[in-house]
Every structure is written in structure tokens, then in C-alpha cells.
Amino acid sequence: MAKAILCKEFGPPDTLVVEDVPTPEPGADDIVVSVKAAALNFFDTLIIQDKYQFKPERPFSPGAELAGIVKKIGSAVHGLAVGDRVMAYTVWGACREEVCVAADQVVRLPDTVEFAAAAGLTVTYGTTIHALADRAKLKIGENMVVLGASGGVGQSAIELGKIMGARVIAAASSDDKLDFCREIGADEVINYTSENLKERIKELTYGKGADVVYDPVGGDFAEQALRATGWEGRYLVIGFAAGEIPKIPLNLVLLKGCQMVGVFWGDFLKRSPERHTQHMEQLVSWCAEGRIAPHVHKAYRLDQTADALNALANREVRGKVVIEM
Numbered sequence: 001m002a003k004a005i006l007c008k009e010f011g012p013p014d015t016l017v018v019e020d021v022p023t024p025e026p027g028a029d030d031i032v033v034s035v036k037a038a039a040l041n042f043f044d045t046l047i048i049q050d051k052y053q054f055k056p057e058r059p060f061s062p063g064a065e066l067a068g069i070v071k072k073i074g075s076a077v078h079g080l081a082v083g084d085r086v087m088a089y090t091v092w093g094a095c096r097e098e099v100c101v102a103a104d105q106v107v108r109l110p111d112t113v114e115f116a117a118a119a120g121l122t123v124t125y126g127t128t129i130h131a132l133a134d135r136a137k138l139k140i141g142e143n144m145v146v147l148g149a150s151g152g153v154g155q156s157a158i159e160l161g162k163i164m165g166a167r168v169i170a171a172a173s174s175d176d177k178l179d180f181c182r183e184i185g186a187d188e189v190i191n192y193t194s195e196n197l198k199e200r201i202k203e204l205t206y207g208k209g210a211d212v213v214y215d216p217v218g219g220d221f222a223e224q225a226l227r228a229t230g231w232e233g234r235y236l237v238i239g240f241a242a243g244e245i246p247k248i249p250l251n252l253v254l255l256k257g258c259q260m261v262g263v264f265w266g267d268f269l270k271r272s273p274e275r276h277t278q279h280m281e282q283l284v285s286w287c288a289e290g291r292i293a294p295h296v297h298k299a300y301r302l303d304q305t306a307d308a309l310n311a312l313a314n315r316e317v318r319g320k321v322v323i324e325m
Helices: 042-047 115-119 122-135 152-163 175-183 197-204 221-227 251-256 265-271 273-288 302-313
Strands: 002-006 017-021 030-040 065-073 085-089 098-102 106-108 143-146 167-172 188-191 210-215 229-237 259-262 296-301 320-324
Touching: 002 302, 030 085, 030 115, 030 302, 042 302, 065 098, 065 115, 085 115, 085 122, 106 273, 115 273, 115 296, 115 320, 122 152, 122 210, 122 229, 122 265, 122 273, 143 152, 152 167, 152 210, 167 175, 167 197, 175 188, 188 197, 197 221, 210 221, 221 229, 221 251, 229 251, 265 273, 296 302, 302 320
Parallel strands: 143 167, 143 210, 167 188, 210 229, 229 259, 296 320
Antiparallel strands: 002 017, 030 065, 030 098, 030 320, 065 085, 085 106
């Protein structure tokens, strides 16, 4: 038997329970991973309340990302061995001591990449490298504005934007969050609770406007940021952490000759698995080189998963929260 955090009824994090579940057995093309760390994301606070696009059958475990050691391999698996260090994306189900995953869904980890860091790479950094490289086609020297910049995807956008040669302007709701953004590489910062977002973007881009806006937040600031987008800019729609899907006047898109670009990473990895694998291998390489460093806001025990999800729901997290087994 292995321990797991389970959602047996839809509701807030405090409805989750810890129970023993049967140890999984791999199918021919699967492996069983002894999980060392699992990472949580904001969408995990929604999936346990039946408010997310994915609707797993109950009981299920939250957590879409994991890193650990291969414990068992299926009869048709090649290129992996018991004892290998790996990371994987599972959509849900990662908050367990042992997890069965398809062998072609894992990426091997070098010894220099810690499990907690690897667990936080897939969703946030995977979303961002797809957004910037494939959807925005970010160019060296461009001005990129990151909304919600102190969160997990925000951190990844700052770091990857800098690696790809952009001038990064981080926007967040408090000065202490913006201090964190500067620490991880932001060139300029905007406090959008005390400053006018549109005007400050214009000022910081010398009247030109943003070449790229990275928006995982939505809500009230989306239109302001779009109004500060420059000619032929790209506005990346990542998600709606604010809880409100903004209604955008499309005349703004016309007048600026700009694009509003959807970033649906979950579907991208199904449609372009080879490209996704390339992205993951690049991210692991950058992490091993120290060029990116997923910030672990806090590590929790498995039986503290509800506390971790409450911290995410309350917008208290800078970077990632990780469950360590």
C-alpha cells in the first residue's frame, strides 16, 4: 500500500483526505515512479471543486507534476531502468507516494537537478516556453510585460524572457512581490494597485508600448495592458487567475494591428508531443546549468496538501508550492 491525498467529494481543500491506496502495477508501456516531490498549481484549487475544464472521476489525487525515482518498469519499456531519476506531467494524480505513468511521458533528470525543482518545471515553465517561443515568437530586445509576475508562471516568464533576450517589465500587486521579481531578473517593475498600469507601461517603453504581454491573470487589468500594447504586439492569453474572464473591445486589436494569442499548453502537448519533449529537455538543461531556478515558496508534507492549496487559493505563493513525500 502507498499513501495518497484524495478528493472523494468536491469542495475546498479542507475536504481532502489522506488514505492508503493499492501500490500500482505498470502496464506494458508504463513505469511506476516512487514520488519524491509533487508540485501544485492554481488550477488544483479549481479541479477539486469541479470548477476546471478537466473532470477526473472521483476519488482522485490533485497534483499535475512529479519527480522521483523509477521503481518498476513495464515489459515493453526501453531506455529507462529501475533507479532512474525522472520527472513527469500527469494532469492530476501526482500527490501520491507511488504513481503509474506512461513511459513516453517522462523526462530523465541529471543528478544535479533536485527533485523539488524538477517537480516545478513542467506546467509553469512548459507553458511559458511554448508561449514565448511558439506563440509570441519573442525576439531579442523586445519589451515584454508580465502580469501576476510573482507567481509560478510569472517567475517562469521573467526567467525565460531574460534567457530569450527580452527586456522584462514585471507587474504585481505589492512592493514586496516586486522586490522578488527584481531578484529573479526583472528589468523594471510596476505596482498595479498603486500605479496606472497602462501609463506606466507606456512610460517604461518610451511611448512605444509592449511588444509582448504575458497575462495569466485576466480580470480588471487585461484591458489596461492591451491598451498599452504596441503596434503589431502580441497579447498572450495564458489564464484567468483573477477569476474573471475579461470582455475586450476588439476595436483595440484593430487599431493597434496587434494579436491576441491563445496559449492552451494542455492541448499543445497532445498535438505536438515531439516539440513538447524538446521544450522539456531544454528546460532540464537550463535548470542543470543554473540558468533557471524554480523558486519553491514552501515545501509541505503530503498530509499538509490542504494547507498548500489554501496558500495558492489565497494568492500567498511566490513561485511554486511543493509536496515532498
